[in-house]
Amino acid sequence: MEEIEAITAVHHPVRRRIFDYLGLYGASQVGSLARALDQQVGSISHHLRMLERAGIVERADDPTGDKRTSWWQIARRSFSWSVDDFAGSPADAMLARGAQRANINAQIGRLSAWHRSSDPDPMWSRAAFSTDTLVWATADELAALSKAFVDTIAQWARSIDRDDESDESASERRPVFVFAHGFPTTP
Incomplete structure (x- = not known):
């Protein structure tokens, strides 16, 4: 069973984008993530630390060997859970339902954005x-x-x-x- 901390951490909109970006592009530097996701470096660093605490991302070695930059990679590729997994704890069940709604909204949002776009x-x-x-x-x-x-x-x-x-x-x-x-x- 997934930990509720991991589920709630990854279903924050910016953190979900970070997770998806790292899953697609592999280990990345904080500044590159900030530019790609149109976010401030400090905000990306904060969200990476939250994802790290939940075991979703981990620090990565800088491929150039430069120790002055912060690189990150995903620690796991997928999540499998159900709101029913948290039926024993009303507080965790409420958090899981919120994460479920956030996940569905993110999925439908992507689908809606695709249909609104006009791919040449x-x-x-x-x-x-x-x-x-x-x-x-x-x-x-x-x-x-x-x-x-x-x-x-x-x-x-x-x-x-x-x-x-x-x-x-x-x-x-x-x-x-x-x-x-x-x-x-x-x-």
């Missing part, structure tokens, strides 16, 4: 997708779908490792956000 490359518009379906399933079957989906995305991501410089399509790659939700409902 129609190839990307054709490649983007949306899918949904309504089927009968048990809780165990839904859990199996979740695991299969997560495993498929992880396998797909490994197959297109962005650090493979010999790959001719590497220069055409962009960050791609993939999310799906599966939950019980009524028609």
Whole structure:
């Protein structure tokens, strides 16, 4: 089970952006993070310390060997949790529900931003997708779908490792956000 401190730390909007940036680009210097995320260096440093306390990021060695700069990298790639994990503590359950709302808002916000944008490359518009379906399933079957989906995305991501410089399509790659939700409902 995830610690509530990790869940609440990573679901702060700026911290989520830091986590995503480090996940995409690897170890980065604080100043580079601040410029990329349009934030002040002091603010980025504060959020990095909060993420470090929660075990989400860790200090990294400066690749140039310069000890005067502060470099950071993610300490873990993913989180798996449910609000139900915190049912034993009303205070933690409230924090988990807040983090869940923040996560959903971030996901929907990204999707909305994509639809508001006008990408000049129609190839990307054709490649983007949306899918949904309504089927009968048990809780165990839904859990199996979740695991299969997560495993498929992880396998797909490994197959297109962005650090493979010999790959001719590497220069055409962009960050791609993939999310799906599966939950019980009524028609």
